[in-house]
Amino acid sequence: MPVDSCQRKTLLRPPAGDQQLASNMLDDLSTRRLFLQRGLTLLAAGGTIPTFLDNTALAMMQAADGARTQAATGKNGKILVIVQLSGGNDGLNTVVPYADDAYHRARPALAHKAADVLKINDYIGLHPNLAPVKELFDDDMMAIVQGVGYPNPNRSHFRSMDIWHSAEPEHETPTNGWLGRFFDNTCDGTDPHSGVNIGDSIPLAMRGSRVTPLSFEKPENYKYAGRDRAGYERVNGIGEGKQHIDAATSKKQIEVATADEQLQFLTRTAMDAQVSSDNIQRIAKNYQTSSRYPGGEFGQGLRTIAAMIAGQLPTRVYYVSLGGFDTHANQRGRHEQLLQQFAAGVSAFWKDMKRQENEDRVLMMTFSEFGRRVDQNASGGTDHGAAAPMFFFGKSVKGGVIGKHPSLTQLDQGDLRYHIDFREAYASVLQQWMDAPSKPILGQQFKPLQILRA
Numbered sequence: 219m220p221v222d223s224c225q226r227k228t229l230l231r232p233p234a235g236d237q238q239l240a241s242n243m244l245d246d247l248s249t250r251r252l253f254l255q256r257g258l259t260l261l262a263a264g265g266t267i268p269t270f271l272d273n274t275a276l277a278m279m280q281a282a283d284g285a286r287t288q289a290a291t292g293k294n295g296k297i298l299v300i301v302q303l304s305g306g307n308d309g310l311n312t313v314v315p316y317a318d319d320a321y322h323r324a325r326p327a328l329a330h331k332a333a334d335v336l337k338i339n340d341y342i343g344l345h346p347n348l349a350p351v352k353e354l355f356d357d358d359m360m361a362i363v364q365g366v367g368y369p370n371p372n373r374s375h376f377r378s379m380d381i382w383h384s385a386e387p388e389h390e391t392p393t394n395g396w397l398g399r400f401f402d403n404t405c406d407g408t409d410p411h412s413g414v415n416i417g418d419s420i421p422l423a424m425r426g427s428r429v430t431p432l433s434f435e436k437p438e439n440y441k442y443a444g445r446d447r448a449g450y451e452r453v454n455g456i457g458e459g460k461q462h463i464d465a466a467t468s469k470k471q472i473e474v475a476t477a478d479e480q481l482q483f484l485t486r487t488a489m490d491a492q493v494s495s496d497n498i499q500r501i502a503k504n505y506q507t508s509s510r511y512p513g514g515e516f517g518q519g520l521r522t523i524a525a526m527i528a529g530q531l532p533t534r535v536y537y538v539s540l541g542g543f544d545t546h547a548n549q550r551g552r553h554e555q556l557l558q559q560f561a562a563g564v565s566a567f568w569k570d571m572k573r574q575e576n577e578d579r580v581l582m583m584t585f586s587e588f589g590r591r592v593d594q595n596a597s598g599g600t601d602h603g604a605a606a607p608m609f610f611f612g613k614s615v616k617g618g619v620i621g622k623h624p625s626l627t628q629l630d631q632g633d634l635r636y637h638i639d640f641r642e643a644y645a646s647v648l649q650q651w652m653d654a655p656s657k658p659i660l661g662q663q664f665k666p667l668q669i670l671r672a
Contacts, residue, residue, distance in 0.1 A: 300583055301582060306589065367634075383395045412535070431535070516563055546599040616668060644664070
């Protein structure tokens, strides 16, 4: 059941003729905002606009344009940034149990010496390359959640990722994700910018049954792909319309739309979509920052997110990934490089948030589909494991360590045993940060963790 009473209609499949399309749109397009959402999804795909939209490209008068706006958006509300560490990050060499002899015995070539780690307490410390992240921890802006996993862990990348994304381990072929269901179950999802993924495809976690967030690798890839942009701009002035203000009532008056006016609306809507993509490109291009983001897609993705937050887009959730953590062989150098890239990007992002005075409005969460096995393998790497740590960053985070480090001797088939279900972390984010009941989204009630300040 939806969290609120917001009802949305879906678009009919495109009819053969332009006039029939316009007529159906009158009946079925409940708001202009909904059409923008569907249209922007097409734009974000990066190919060509389907013929029916490009040809009809049109515009029916819609007086109820602003009837459903977001109550709380990224412009003035809380923002969630998800960082996915793809491939299965080695949690033991990220949050290092340096004081445990079992760790050093299991990893004679991979274990980090006690003198090198960035000590959190007398048992664990952070990887030596996480110094910028350790600064956030020391500033009480970072929480480490230890031993996170789920019952009967799956060691397949694809299946375990589906479980983390859907938050539904019982579903073998999930079709939507936990964030997608959040979008579906809130009126906020009617805005096409409610969720933005920086990447080549929308992650399952963000896919809803009714709402599809935006997804693009780079801002310049998010653009209108119709055949006659100049013609649209020349013939259909942005902001024109048939609404007018009645001098006596000071209220918008609704006029009955003719077939021609309906077609004009579709044209104008296509142009509004262009304006949206132009706006995002402009924000990203003109963003000025002294933060030193690392090169590559991850660092630039975080920079784009920082720019969009500064640009006051209504986005509630941003998503970005850092891949390459499937370190079966020669792990040491590769893992050190990845964690250095991760730490530099996260540090630069939070320096931007401080300059923007958005530290208290943004929460960042990191996860990976599983950890690695305790013992190193014969190739100088580690194989697929189970439980691993999660990180949370932000001014609203209750800094420190949550949960005990899993035992290195009482294992589950060679893997660390989880003691915190990842859905407890999701429940915390949904209830305490996104201000949404978690049970309708997660399917059952999980006890939230004490991640955020009271």
